[in-house]
Amino acid sequence: MAEVAQTLVYPPIFPINDTRTLMLMASALGLRDKYTHAHAHRVAHYSKRLAVRVGLPMHEVMQIAMGGMLHDLGKLALSDRVFSNQRAECSEEMLQEVRNHPLIGAALLKKVACGRPITDAVLYHHERINGQGYPFGIKGNAIPLSAKIVSIADCFDAITTDRPYQKRKSRQEAFSVLLKMAGTSLAADLVALFVDEIRCNGMACHDHPPTAADTTVHAGNNLSH
Numbered sequence: 001m002a003e004v005a006q007t008l009v010y011p012p013i014f015p016i017n018d019t020r021t022l023m024l025m026a027s028a029l030g031l032r033d034k035y036t037h038a039h040a041h042r043v044a045h046y047s048k049r050l051a052v053r054v055g056l057p058m059h060e061v062m063q064i065a066m067g068g069m070l071h072d073l074g075k076l077a078l079s080d081r082v083f084s085n086q087r088a089e090c091s092e093e094m095l096q097e098v099r100n101h102p103l104i105g106a107a108l109l110k111k112v113a114c115g116r117p118i119t120d121a122v123l124y125h126h127e128r129i130n131g132q133g134y135p136f137g138i139k140g141n142a143i144p145l146s147a148k149i150v151s152i153a154d155c156f157d158a159i160t161t162d163r164p165y166q167k168r169k170s171r172q173e174a175f176s177v178l179l180k181m182a183g184t185s186l187a188a189d190l191v192a193l194f195v196d197e198i199r200c201n202g203m204a205c206h207d208h209p210p211t212a213a214d215t216t217v218h219a220g221n222n223l224s225h
């Protein structure tokens with residue numbers, strides 16, 4: 001009997017560490033809001049291109065792209081009041097709720113065995129080079145590379161798409177904003193690479209291009225930066 005038991009290999013009841021599981025999590029967030037869904041795909045796209053530009057190995061590039069896809073996963077836990085808020089200003093209480101989303105996203109990811117760059121991107125994508133970010137206020141090289149890459153992709157997409165409180169800016173204007181943020185909020189060397197990448201190869205993101213449809217939804221996205 002013991003012999004038989006030793007030869008049996010039971011598959012896990014719930015397979016983990018699976019791209020489909022992670023995409024399911026991304027889709028769940030997308031169900032709450034159309035803008036967030038398209039934004040996540042575009043951030044994944046831009047993150048992937050920047051990671052390739054950095055010269056990272058492909059497995060790491062793919063993890064960073066997934067980090068971009070899942071960066072706002074914790075917004076699943078936002079209350080309807082915060083999620084549907086369309087004003088640029090909000091109360092301190094609402095702000096605090098938003099500021100918890102990286103922690104919540106990372107806590108959710110602990111339930112699957114995903115790679116470190118993914119969790120890092122989710123947990124640290126609102127940290128800033130000068131330490132003025134959240135949730136920890138870490139600065140400079142203490143911020144993991146995947147998070148620094150996703151931050152730039154996140155900012156660029158936020159600037160170049162319509163928001164309830166802000167009209168989209170042109171690519172050129174977006175470059176100016178990113179370059180102003182370089183060295184204080186965003187990693188300067190990565191911003192330079194990103195601007196060069198978009199200048200050379202354009203913004204094309206065929207699956208989820210920024211469209212007028214992005215203006216019709218809301219979902220607390222005014223609070224993402």
Ligand SMILES: [Fe+2]
Pocket residue numbers: 071072101125126224
């Ligand atoms: Fe975020």
